Amino acid sequence: MRGQRRQLPPAWRVQLDGREPAQWIRYRSDYLASADGRVRVTLEQGADTSEVG
Numbered sequence: 001m002r003g004q005r006r007q008l009p010p011a012w013r014v015q016l017d018g019r020e021p022a023q024w025i026r027y028r029s030d031y032l033a034s035a036d037g038r039v040r041v042t043l044e045q046g047a048d049t050s051e052v053g
Contacts, residue, residue: 024050 005013027047033040 021052024052 005016008016025047026049027044030043030045031040032043
């Protein structure tokens with residue numbers, strides 16, 4: 001997490017100081033769109049959570 005925070009703008013880093021994630025969430029996303037681009041769908045599957053710490 002620390003390496004990722006260094007890449008954030010300073011204002012965001014200040015907001016995140018002292019905060020850590022409480023839970024990790026993993027899932028797979030597939031993105032589909034109609035040929036004309038008017039309809040888009042996101043399919044998310046395989047959701048898995050784990051506690052931090």
